[in-house]
Amino acid sequence: MDIKYIHTLFLKCTSVSIDTRKIESNSLFIAIKGDRFDANTFTKTALEKGANYVIIDDESHFIDERTIVVENSLVALQELAKYHRGYLKLPIIALTGSNGKTTTKELINAVLSKKFRTKSTVGNLNNHIGVPLTLLSFTLETEVGIVEMGANHQKEIEFLCELATPDYGYITNFGKAHLEGFGGVDGVIKGKSEMYHYLSGNEKLAFINLEDPIQVEKSASLKSYTFGLNKLNADINITNIKANPFVEITYSAKVIKSHLIGLYNANNINAAICIGVYFGVADGDIKEALQSYVPENNRSQLMTKGTNQIILDAYNANPSSMAVAIENFLQLAQSGKVVILGDMFELGQESHDEHEAVVESLANRKEVRCYFVGSEFYANKVEQDNFYFFESFEAFSESLLKDSFENNSILIKGSRGMALERTLDFI
Numbered sequence: 001m002d003i004k005y006i007h008t009l010f011l012k013c014t015s016v017s018i019d020t021r022k023i024e025s026n027s028l029f030i031a032i033k034g035d036r037f038d039a040n041t042f043t044k045t046a047l048e049k050g051a052n053y054v055i056i057d058d059e060s061h062f063i064d065e066r067t068i069v070v071e072n073s074l075v076a077l078q079e080l081a082k083y084h085r086g087y088l089k090l091p092i093i094a095l096t097g098s099n100g101k102t103t104t105k106e107l108i109n110a111v112l113s114k115k116f117r118t119k120s121t122v123g124n125l126n127n128h129i130g131v132p133l134t135l136l137s138f139t140l141e142t143e144v145g146i147v148e149m150g151a152n153h154q155k156e157i158e159f160l161c162e163l164a165t166p167d168y169g170y171i172t173n174f175g176k177a178h179l180e181g182f183g184g185v186d187g188v189i190k191g192k193s194e195m196y197h198y199l200s201g202n203e204k205l206a207f208i209n210l211e212d213p214i215q216v217e218k219s220a221s222l223k224s225y226t227f228g229l230n231k232l233n234a235d236i237n238i239t240n241i242k243a244n245p246f247v248e249i250t251y252s253a254k255v256i257k258s259h260l261i262g263l264y265n266a267n268n269i270n271a272a273i274c275i276g277v278y279f280g281v282a283d284g285d286i287k288e289a290l291q292s293y294v295p296e297n298n299r300s301q302l303m304t305k306g307t308n309q310i311i312l313d314a315y316n317a318n319p320s321s322m323a324v325a326i327e328n329f330l331q332l333a334q335s336g337k338v339v340i341l342g343d344m345f346e347l348g349q350e351s352h353d354e355h356e357a358v359v360e361s362l363a364n365r366k367e368v369r370c371y372f373v374g375s376e377f378y379a380n381k382v383e384q385d386n387f388y389f390f391e392s393f394e395a396f397s398e399s400l401l402k403d404s405f406e407n408n409s410i411l412i413k414g415s416r417g418m419a420l421e422r423t424l425d426f427i
Contacts, residue, residue, distance in 0.1 A: 004083070007083050013052050017029050020039075020042045025049075031046075032077065047063060047066060081135040092168070093167070093170070094160075096151065097171045097172025098320055099173055100172040105120055105146055111285075112276060116143040117144075119146070152180075152181035152182065169204065172267070173209075173320070174214045175321065176320045180350075206225075211267065235278075259291075259295065305427065306427075308405055314342070314416075315416060317344045318346075323361070326341075336369070336409065337408070338368070338410040343355070344358075359380050367386075373390050393422065397426050
C-alpha cells in the first residue's frame with residue numbers, strides 16, 4: 001500500500017466518504033467492511049454517484065483504474081489520515097473524557113474560530129473511524145484542528161493519539177462511563193490517561209482543571225496550562241459560578257452568561273476560556289462566542305411544551321452524568337418535579353449496582369414523580385408511591401397517555417439507545 005500515492009489521489013478529491021448514501025461528487029470513497037455489510041459491494045454505486053476513486057480490499061470488485069485495491073480498507077483510511085495530518089503540520093487540540101467531550105469541543109471551536117480558521121470533529125465521530133475522517137476533513141486552509149476522541153476500552157486513546165499526533169490535550173473528567181470495556185473506574189482513569197502519556201512522551205502541553213484532583217495527579221510530569229475556580233495559582237482564574245438555570249461565570253471582570261444548563265457545564269465553559277486565552281483570543285471575543293453558543297441534539301436543552309418546563313438531556317448517560325444531572329435538576333426545579341430516566345448502557349457487571357444507586361438516590365425525594373424506563377431500572381423495581389417502573393419505552397409511552405403533565409419541571413435523561421426524546425410526543 002503506497003500511502004503517499006493514495007494521498008496524491010486524495011488531494012484531487014473534495015471529500016472522503018464511507019457511506020454511498022452520503023457520497024458527494026469528486027469524493028474518495030473508502031469501502032469498509034462492517035458487521036452487517038461489506039462496502040466493497042458498493043464500488044460501482046460509488047463511482048456512478050460521482051466518486052473520483054474507490055479504495056477496496058476485495059479485488060473481486062475491481063472495476064478500472066479508479067479502483068485502488070489495498071489489503072485492508074480500514075487500515076488504509078487510518079494510515080491515510082495519519083499521513084495527511086503530517087502533511088498539514090497544523091496545531092491540533094485533542095480532547096477526551098467520560099462526560100462533556102462534545103459540548104466542550106463545540107465551545108472550544110466557537111471560541112477559537114473568533115481568531116482562526118478552525119475545523120473540529122463533526123457530531124461525535126470520535127472513534128477509530130471517526131477520528132481519521134475528522135483528520136481528512138482538515139485542509140491547508142485549516143489553522144487549528146480540534147479532535148474529539150472517544151473510547152470504551154484500554155489502548156484506544158493511545159491509538160487515536162498516534163493517528164492524530166496532537167500538540168495539545170484536554171481530558172474533561174474521569175467518570176463512570178464504559179465500565180464494561182474499561183474494567184471499572186480504575187480502568188477508565190488508566191484508559192483516559194493514555195492521552196497524558198502521549199503528551200508527556202512527546203513534550204506536548206495539557207490543559208488542566210485544577211478542580212479535578214485526578215487530572216492534577218496524572219498530569220504532574222506534563223507541561224500544562226491550568227484553570228480553576230478561585231485558584232490564584234491557576235493560569236486562568238474563574239470566579240462567581242452560578243446556574244439559575246443557565247450557567248454564568250466571571251472571568252477577567254467579565255460576566256459570561258451561557259445557554260448551558262447545570263453547574264457541571266461550568267468546567268466545559270472554563271476549559272474553552274482557558275484554551276482561548278492560551279491561543280490569544282481577545283476576552284471580548286471569548287465572551288461573545290460563549291454567550292452565542294446554543295446546545296442542540298438533545299444535550300441539556302431547556303424547552304417549554306404547554307405549561308411544562310423541560311430539560312432534555314437524552315443524548316447519553318452514565319452514572320456520573322446521571323448523578324450530576326439529577327442533582328442539578330432538583331436544585332433548579334421550582335414547580336412540580338418529574339424525572340424520566342432511561343437505562344444507562346455499557347456498565348457490565350456494575351450495571352445492576354449503578355442503576356440501583358440511582359433509584360436509591362431518589363428514595364427520599366417524595367415530592368418528585370420518578371419514571372424509570374428500561375430493563376435495567378426495571379430489575380431494581382421498588383414499591384414507592386412516587387416511583388413508576390417500565391421495562392420498555394413502549395410500556396412507558398402507553399402510561400404517559402393516561403397521565404397528566406401540567407405545570408411541571410421535567411428532566412429527561414438516558415443513554416442514546418433509549419431515545420428518550422420520544423417522550424416529547426406524549427407530554
